[in-house]
Amino acid sequence: MQSESPSKDLKAHLGKSTERRSLEMNGSYICPVCRHGTLEAIVLMDAYSCHFCRHIFTADLLEQTVRVEDSSQPATWRWMGTQWQATNRVDVDLTIAVWLMGAVISILPPALIWLSSHTFPPLEDSGWSWFPTVWIALSFSIHFLMVAWLLVEHYQLPAYVALKVRLGNLFGMR
Ligand SMILES: [Zn+2]
Structure with missing residues (x-):
């Protein structure tokens, strides 16, 4: 593709983790809770689940945030393109x-x-x-x-x- 800059090619070559992408329901993202599993969309719901720690997250694609729904500690993270940033105010x-x-x-x-x-x-x-x-x-x-x-x-x-x-x-x- 002519439109792709050399730096983007290099980044793609280095691995997907350096590539900025937005939060989408069909994407897969590292789990913000365990930082080990990946989030996968739950069919027909605006939600993800982690295949490793099994936490359920609801997604807000406009805000680019996910919220963990089944934890004693309510927490929200914003997707920054390559990683999560905690947005919940600490109690x-x-x-x-x-x-x-x-x-x-x-x-x-x-x-x-x-x-x-x-x-x-x-x-x-x-x-x-x-x-x-x-x-x-x-x-x-x-x-x-x-x-x-x-x-x-x-x-x-x-x-x-x-x-x-x-x-x-x-x-x-x-
Ligand atoms: Zn997890």
């Missing part, structure tokens, strides 16, 4: 609550143990004098893990979502 109140709760959950229990072991220190010659330190460390790491899970669940990190789907497939939960 600030919820985010603050999650971080506050995370701080309290990870700090309070070890702090209480530290306080009690400091108020009533173990006897110097006791064989169990190491116990409070280990207990504090253990308590902190377990609670920190809980908070880390809470945060990735809140932010729905693509790597975490993809891992969850893989584990689900592995244990036959789907």
